[in-house]
Amino acid sequence: MGFPHPSHPKETVVLSKYFGDAQARSYDGWVKRGGYEALKKALGMSRDAVINEIKESGLRGRGGAGFPTGLKWSFMPKEVTQPHYLCCNADESEPGTFKDREIMRWTPHALIEGCAIACHAIGAEVGYIYIRGEFTEPWKYMEQAIAEANAAGALGANVFGSGKRIELILHRGAGAYICGEETALMNSIEGKRGNPRIKPPFPAAAGLFARPTTINNVETISAVPHILNRGAAWYKGLCLSNPKSTGTKLISVCGHVQKPGNYEVTMGTPMKDLIFEMCGGMRPGRTLKAVIPGGSSVPIMNAEEVDRCLLDYEGVVACGSMLGSAGMIVMDDTTDMVYQIMRLTRFYAEESCAQCTQCREGTGWTHRIMERILAGQGKSQDLDLLLDLADNMTGKTICVLSDSCAAPVVSGIQKFRGEFEAYLSGQRKPALVHA
Amino acid sequence: MSATPSGAATTHATADYQQVFTGATKARLEALFAKYETRQACLLPALWMVQEARGWIPEQGIAEVAEVLGLTPAYVKGVVTFYTMYHTHPVGRHFVMVCTTSPCNMCGAEDVVRALLKATGCGELGATSPDGRFTVVETECLGACGFATPILIDNDFIEGVTPERVPGLIQGYK
Numbered sequence: 001m002g003f004p005h006p007s008h009p010k011e012t013v014v015l016s017k018y019f020g021d022a023q024a025r026s027y028d029g030w031v032k033r034g035g036y037e038a039l040k041k042a043l044g045m046s047r048d049a050v051i052n053e054i055k056e057s058g059l060r061g062r063g064g065a066g067f068p069t070g071l072k073w074s075f076m077p078k079e080v081t082q083p084h085y086l087c088c089n090a091d092e093s094e095p096g097t098f099k100d101r102e103i104m105r106w107t108p109h110a111l112i113e114g115c116a117i118a119c120h121a122i123g124a125e126v127g128y129i130y131i132r133g134e135f136t137e138p139w140k141y142m143e144q145a146i147a148e149a150n151a152a153g154a155l156g157a158n159v160f161g162s163g164k165r166i167e168l169i170l171h172r173g174a175g176a177y178i179c180g181e182e183t184a185l186m187n188s189i190e191g192k193r194g195n196p197r198i199k200p201p202f203p204a205a206a207g208l209f210a211r212p213t214t215i216n217n218v219e220t221i222s223a224v225p226h227i228l229n230r231g232a233a234w235y236k237g238l239c240l241s242n243p244k245s246t247g248t249k250l251i252s253v254c255g256h257v258q259k260p261g262n263y264e265v266t267m268g269t270p271m272k273d274l275i276f277e278m279c280g281g282m283r284p285g286r287t288l289k290a291v292i293p294g295g296s297s298v299p300i301m302n303a304e305e306v307d308r309c310l311l312d313y314e315g316v317v318a319c320g321s322m323l324g325s326a327g328m329i330v331m332d333d334t335t336d337m338v339y340q341i342m343r344l345t346r347f348y349a350e351e352s353c354a355q356c357t358q359c360r361e362g363t364g365w366t367h368r369i370m371e372r373i374l375a376g377q378g379k380s381q382d383l384d385l386l387l388d389l390a391d392n393m394t395g396k397t398i399c400v401l402s403d404s405c406a407a408p409v410v411s412g413i414q415k416f417r418g419e420f421e422a423y424l425s426g427q428r429k430p431a432l433v434h435a
Numbered sequence: 436m437s438a439t440p441s442g443a444a445t446t447h448a449t450a451d452y453q454q455v456f457t458g459a460t461k462a463r464l465e466a467l468f469a470k471y472e473t474r475q476a477c478l479l480p481a482l483w484m485v486q487e488a489r490g491w492i493p494e495q496g497i498a499e500v501a502e503v504l505g506l507t508p509a510y511v512k513g514v515v516t517f518y519t520m521y522h523t524h525p526v527g528r529h530f531v532m533v534c535t536t537s538p539c540n541m542c543g544a545e546d547v548v549r550a551l552l553k554a555t556g557c558g559e560l561g562a563t564s565p566d567g568r569f570t571v572v573e574t575e576c577l578g579a580c581g582f583a584t585p586i587l588i589d590n591d592f593i594e595g596v597t598p599e600r601v602p603g604l605i606q607g608y609k
Contacts, residue, residue, distance in 0.1 A: 083472070095536045095576040133520045134532070134577050136590040169470050174479055175520035177575060189471075191478030191504070193517040209472040254538045254580035261581050296537060327580065329538050343537045347575050353517075 002261040003102055008278040012238060012266045014248045015222050019106045019262065025141060027148035030109035036154055038225035042117045043162040047078075050121040054224065056232035058239075058246035063089055063180075063217030064295065064325045066313045069224075075204035076122040076212050085208045086119050086127035087189070087215040090142075091173055091180040093132055094295030095347060097327030099250040099262050100218035104131070104138035107222070108145035114221035116155060116166045117228065122214045125165045130185050132173040142170055177351035181399045182215045183207075184353065195355045196399035217325075219250055240268030245312030249326050253279050256286065256332035271309040271316075275330060286332040290416070294324020296344050297404030299411035300337075320411070337416040338423055339431050341408050342370035348405035359402035362393040366405060373423050376430030383413055383420055452495040455488045456481075456503050464503065474504050478514055482521055491522035519574070527563040527570035529608040531555070532587040533596075534577040542583035543597070548573060550598035551586070554605045568608065 001007035003019035018024035024033055042050050055070030076084060088111070092100040103111055115127045131139050146168055149155040159166050171189050173179050179188045183197035186208045207213025227235045227247075239246045245267040251274060254260045258280030265274060275281065275288065282288055291301045293309075299321040301309065309319040316323040331340065349363040366389055369382055379385075390406035397403070413420060422428035456464055464484060467477045481504060485496040492515055494508075501508040515521045522530070531551060535544040548571070552558055555569035563570045579585040582594035588608060596604065 092578045093576055096538050096580050098579050098581055101578055132578065133518070134574075134587055134592070136587070137592050167470075172479065172483060173520075174482070174518035175574075176518050188479065189476055190473065191475035191506075191514065193514055209476075211472075252581060254583065255541055260583075329541075329580070331541065335541060340537050340541060343535075343540050347536050350575055 002259060002263045002278055003106075005259050005261050008263070010269070010273055010278055011264050012248045013264050014226055015103065015107075015110070015219065015250060016262060016264045019102050021106065024107055025109075025145070027109060027145070027152050027154070030107070030113075034229070035109050035225075036113055036160075038228040039113050039116050039154065040160055041228055042120055043160060043164060047121050047123060050117065050228070053232050054121070054227060057227045057235035058232075058244070059220065059223055059227060059235065060245070060313065061217055062219035062223070062249065062325070064094065064297075066323065069216065069220055072204070072216070073118070073121050073214055075202070076214055077204075080123040083126065083209070083211050084122055084124040085211055085213045086115060086122060086124045087182070087185060087203075087208055087213055088115055088127060088129040088218060088221055089180060089182065089185060089215055090129050090131040090135070090138070090218045091185060092135070092218070092325075093177040093180050094297060094325045094327055095344070096252060096254055096292060096329040097295045097325040098252045098254070099326070101135060101138055102250075102262050103218050103222050104135070104142050108138075108141045109149065110222045110225065111142070111218055112145055112149050112155065112168060114224040115168055116159065117224050118214065118216060118221055119166045120164060122212075124214070125167060127166070127168045128171050128189055128208070129168060130171045130173060130179070130189060132179070133175050139170065139172065146170065176353075177347075178353045178399070178401060181401070184399070185215065186213065193353070195353045198398055223247060238266045239312075240266050241310045241312050242268065242314040245314060249311065249323075251311065252325075252327045253330060254328070255330040256282060256335070257330045258283060265311060267312040268315065269311045271306050271311050274311065274328075275306065279330075282330075282332050286334065288330065289333045289335055290331040290337065292321075292329040292331075292408065293326070294322045295327040296329065296347065297400070297407055298322040298324045299407050300341075300415060301411075302415045336431060337412055337419045338370070338374060341412040342367065342374055344408045345370050345405055348401060352401055352405075356397040356402065358393050358396045359405075362389055362402055363405045365389060366393075366409060370409075373420060374431045376423065376426065378420075378424045380424060382424065383417070386410075387413060452493070452499075455485050455496060455499060460484055460488065475506060478504060478506070478511065479518075482511075482515060486521060490528075491525050525563075527555075527557075527568055529569050529589055531569055531571040532574040532577070533571065534575070534579070534583075534585050535573045536576040538576070538580035539583040539585070544584040546598045547584045547586070547596050547601065550601040551605070554602045569605070 023029040059069045060066045176194045179194040181196045184194040188194040203213040305319040345367040349367040354360040393402040393406045498508045501511045556564040577585045
């Protein structure tokens with residue numbers, strides 16, 4: 001549902017059904033709502049059978065990359081000759097994205113149950129849930145819920161009498177966007193600086209503590225119990241467009257809409273239905289100018305692209321961007337695109353781990369050029385320089401933070417060039433850069 | 436489970452430094468050792484414990500953590516300075532983080548910053564108010580973009596802050 005708003009008829013409410021229902025937070029409350037049936041069912045199934053069900057469902061990673069979840073699980077060694085680990089990525093830090101926070105705040109047991117099922121499927125006895133340091137409230141509810149699940153036998157040395165040990169451990173981040181990158185997250189758990197690792201080796205071969213590891217996003221894992229309860233065919237049937245994108249997706253909508261919030265829609269739902277019907281459209285007298293659909297790391301879309309876009313992995317790509325984590329930043333006609341793009345470049349410059357030269361130098365340089373354009377000191381060749389820099393920052397580094405900084409700059413110059421030129425020519429008054 | 440290498444003279448054991456890892460805090464840390472394959476993996480939790488106890492992470496705290504976990508102080512410092520939530524300098528009794536990344540920025544976050552700097556008496560970002568109560572900093576995305584503008588005061592995550600709400604909110608923190 002469009003939490004904090006009531007559910008809209010065009011939503012398909014699965015994961016968000018109990019957002020806002022404080023009774024659903026407790027173990028007993030969750031069991032009353034059908035909780036932990038899927039885990040019991042999974043414990044009676046073989047690892048392969050669980051993995052096949054998830055493969056069949058078409059579930060893909062909800063953290064941004066969209067990698068098929070069942071396939072990822074199947075990369076884990078069949079024989080367990082050393083510890084296997086699950087990492088749950090709850091480091092939600094992508095600007096525009098705030099869905100995992102609601103899952104943990106309102107339905108912590110949904111995540112715990114999903115993690116336990118995933119542990120079983122990948123042959124892990126221990127799972128780490130890495131929660132960003134700023135998420136004090138989700139931490140509190142997750143901590144309570146894990147204690148309750150242990151007390152009830154849903155976690156622990158002998159889960160529901162199955163003889164299987166599954167332990168979940170919360171690990172608190174300490175302020176670093178990059179720790180949402182999967183290998184940086186593992187380094188962070190290991191007590192290191194959060195620098196992404198060179199791949200290969202991929203986590204399934206050598207991940208956390210160099211052991212076979214699967215890492216999944218909170219929303220991905222929370223969908224798993226529903227798939228086991230209702231069947232892969234049901235989940236696969238939740239599809240309005242491309243059959244490669246199935247199920248529901250939580251879309252966090254923020255910015256200049258009447259009703260920002262988390263909306264859950266079937267894959268393939270038109271973006272304009274979400275913005276103009278579910279979210280109540282723009283504020284009175286305003287028109288839509290731009291949308292960054294997948295969290296801030298993806299290309300900016302203009303109004304024409306929004307109008308024809310279908311919300312699934314392929315649909316957003318067809319309109320020049322990416323679904324990413326589906327944190328949708330909606331901008332109306334009052335938005336100074338140059339200023340907001342500058343603010344995004346500041347974000348990436350601030351959050352670069354500084355490991356790769358192209359990123360360490362490129363994000364800072366890009367930010368400085370954006371600032372001088374806004375300060376009325378831009379040079380006529382600055383747009384070409386930004387594009388040249390962006391080219392050198394794309395596809396050249398260990399992780400994609402550098403690419404993410406380039407995406408809004410390149411698409412911004414392509415689609416809103418006039419706004420940049422107005423600052424360059426002095427037609428537009430210099431904007432204050434700092435508060 | 437002694438983590439002290441060879442009982443050598445410790446760099447943190449100065450007269451004015453009170454150890455953090457004694458009694459209940461030591462027990463809390465040692466209980467974590469069993470949850471990870473390596474002692475080093477307890478580094479972020481141990482640093483949180485120092486900050487909880489001291490309000491920031493002084494050099495001696497870094498040295499103490501290094502000793503307890505069998506690491507070098509230089510290594511620990513490298514980790515401390517990577518993460519923005521660890522304070523390497525003393526801060527006000529209440530630490531205020533305001534999100535000003537684009538989604539909040541578009542919805543007026545910079546006005547919230549100005550209101551906070553005025554109401555707390557900090558005047559400048561990063562500065563501590565003359566009464567020692569507050570330090571206000573801008574932070575990158577707090578992950579509550581639909582509830583602009585979120586702020587974090589100590590462990591209290593507050594959504595939908597507007598300049599008008601600021602004076603009232605601040606009153607609750609002495």
